[in-house]
Amino acid sequence: MKKLIFILTLFLTNIAFSQELKKENVLGFWKLKEAGFYEAGKKISKDFDNCRLMRNYTIWDNGYAIYNYVEGRNGNCFPSEPRLTLWRIVENRIQFYIDDYVFEDKVVKVNEDNSITFETFTEKKIMDSDKNYEKIANTISYDILEKL
Numbered sequence: 001m002k003k004l005i006f007i008l009t010l011f012l013t014n015i016a017f018s019q020e021l022k023k024e025n026v027l028g029f030w031k032l033k034e035a036g037f038y039e040a041g042k043k044i045s046k047d048f049d050n051c052r053l054m055r056n057y058t059i060w061d062n063g064y065a066i067y068n069y070v071e072g073r074n075g076n077c078f079p080s081e082p083r084l085t086l087w088r089i090v091e092n093r094i095q096f097y098i099d100d101y102v103f104e105d106k107v108v109k110v111n112e113d114n115s116i117t118f119e120t121f122t123e124k125k126i127m128d129s130d131k132n133y134e135k136i137a138n139t140i141s142y143d144i145l146e147k148l
Contacts, residue, residue: 021092023061025110030057030145033115037141051077057145059087065096067104093121111144118143 032055036045051072058066065087069080085096085103096104106118119142126137 021089021094021108021110023089026059026087026089026094026108026116027061028059028147030059030116031148032056032143033146034144035142037139039139043142049074054079059094063087067096094118106143115144115146118145 032048032053034045035048035052036043038044051070051074054068054070054077056068058068063086065085067083067085069083070077071080072078083096083103085098087094087096089095090105092107094104094106094108095102104118105121107121109117109119111117120140122138122140126134128134128137
């Protein structure tokens with residue numbers, strides 16, 4: 001009985017503190033602050049120079065979003081063609097899409113400092129005979145974005 005009460009308490013606490021994603025959480029201009037991936041449960045941050053840190057999302061209330069991708073090295077930055085998509089919230093995720101094609105499907109976490117974290121969403125783990133491919137395909141990456 002004590003185990004049941006303990007499990008029920010944990011469940012109800014999780015519901016009470018679970019985060020409901022609202023459009024107000026994602027609207028605005030968001031600049032990349034940090035990016036990386038998780039390996040063996042540890043967060044591994046990628047080294048980025050100022051060019052890559054210029055990557056950003058603009059997410060509007062009218063359902064449109066623009067993603068600006070920037071590559072290069074300091075002093076020689078080159079932006080890609082901005083990607084205009086629609087966006088929607090699906091449970092705890094944001095999807096950037098056009099028609100039936102989803103460009104990105106990211107789990108969104110709202111951080112205490114009012115930044116947000118986009119994490120790779122995968123419905124199920126990919127199994128493959130090529131273990132290197134399997135590792136890459138199942139890697140969860142993250143982007144921490146700060147609102148400007």
